[in-house]
Amino acid sequence: MRANSNARTGGEILVDQLLAQGVRHVFCVPGESYLAVLDAFHDRDVEVTVCRQEGGAAMMAEAVGKLTGKPGICFVTRGPGATNASPGVHIARQDSTPMILFVGQVARETRDREAFQELDYRAVFGSMAKWATEIDAVDRIPEIVSRAFYTATNGRPGPVVVALPEDMLTERGAVADALRAEPVETWPGLADMSRLQKLLWAAERPFLLLGGSRWSEAAWAATGRFAQRFEIPVATTFRRAHLFNAVHPCYAGDLGIGPNPKLLARIKSADLIVLVGGRLGELPSQGYTLLGIPNPQMKLVHVHPGAEELGRVYRPELAIHAAPTAFAAVLEGLEPPKEIRWREDTRAAHADYLAWSEHPTRVPGAVNLGEIIVFLREHLGQDAIICNGAGNYSGWIHRFYRFRRFVTQIGPISGSMGYGVPAAVAAKRLYPERTVIAFAGDGCFLMNGQEFATAVQYELPIIVIVADNGMYGTIRMHQEREYPARVSATALRNPDFAAYARAFGGFGATVETTADFAPAFDAARKSGRPAILHLRIDPEAITPTTTLGAIRQRALASQG
Ligand SMILES: Cc1ncc(C[n+]2csc(CCOP(=O)(O)OP(=O)(O)O)c2C)c(N)n1
Ligand SMILES: [Mg+2]
8 A cells, every 4th residue: 555655646546545445346337537547446456347337337336235235336437427327326325225436527627618428416416325526636535435435334324426527536646545434333222222122021912124234144143033032023124035034933024015915914913013224115115004104003113223214204112223233233132021922923924924935826827937936945055146126027036035144135125127137247246156146027137138248258157037028017017907908118029038148158048938947047057157047937927926817807897
């Protein structure tokens, strides 16, 4: 490190700040606006992943934030580069993920002329990022990058956008590197925990709901031990299933889209809900119908690292301003009641979860995605990482896969399509020894499918499973429900995805029947290359429990 050296350019100072913060990976699409940073990458010890589109690069950085709890780093050029990156920033916002997007900016002396590709990033990202700023002076790089790390990780984590005027990056400055940022841990107070103790002792039907970010392996384990001691039923919220071991005797299921009705009934009739880390947003709250707003019908204990989230939608009986990491660490201090009144309910809740997820339902067509998920749950190691984007296909993962380890599920809580492939590229780049699977719909895949080329370039043998039903299925489903038999703008004519994989230098296979899947999966693994398995799904198989035709018939009948 060349601290206090006056020989460094802004670009070099910037990259040295990242190294000082422990950054190992950056994801980028290059641009002439930040050549000085690219040059600094050249002889520094940082792994650069060059991507094909900024949306993919930003999603990779966001996925790094989810995988590590530390800010994922993305570099893009000004104007179109920055706007292309915006979905990653939006995901980081909604999913509470730490991430920093660095954007090249026009030179300082041309600012405000609407110079080539000029944008005001404070305005563009003002309502999306946690903080959007611009570095005006080379001497302030360490200060602002340090603050970016603190801002991205403190409280409720989120994205920070930092614009970098081109001439500032080539200027030289004499400035010391910032020390490593240590995110502030937010601990529950003693009084909070004793009130929680009393609420638990007074409860008849308590329920633990887990979500959000700022978890850790230790917090995951401590929560499992707490649940075991209290024999309290636990559900995870939308796309956070990895926060609790699915085969733990207290696991009651996944509270997302189309949850087990028995799980919903249990949560509704709970007299105490302890919501840890999550916001209980629109999807897990079943369109804000689960809990009264602002006054929930049951007692709510809300534990969240962001003070502004507490009381924002739901008025809690007890608000605990704490990160899940800190909260979980003090759970050991709580004592279960002498007689656990809900013991039998918890057993029944877990049995109901197992029954709900055990056997794939019957669906029309020769490929049953449910059976494929069950195959994977039985054949993948527990530390396999499962990534996905948005679409009805993901409903089968949420229902039938059993996440047994922390940080094995990487999916967009924000429901952004196109996330699975870039997330898988990021996961495999970080953890080459782990099995990484990306699920995508046919619509979802082609939003960022070009990042398959990134997987090939960096020799990352991810396995992409494309569930092709020839349509934007989710929207078609809503269409049939609201406007039956009036199909509009939801049909897709698709390429041969297996040939696509081969054209990129990967492995590709088409799966026409459920029985084709196991040998195709095996061949994909053995190929040692990035792979695409193209599943031909019957469009009628719209969810594990209903068909498009049935939805249309129901809607037509109700129209009379
Ligand atoms: C970026 C983005 N654009 C549009 C949507 C709206 N949307 C949600 S699901 C969906 C269709 C997904 O289609 P596909 O990936 O083929 O999955 P399927 O539902 O057919 O299983 C669309 C268009 C979205 N969530 N994200
Ligand atoms: Mg589809």
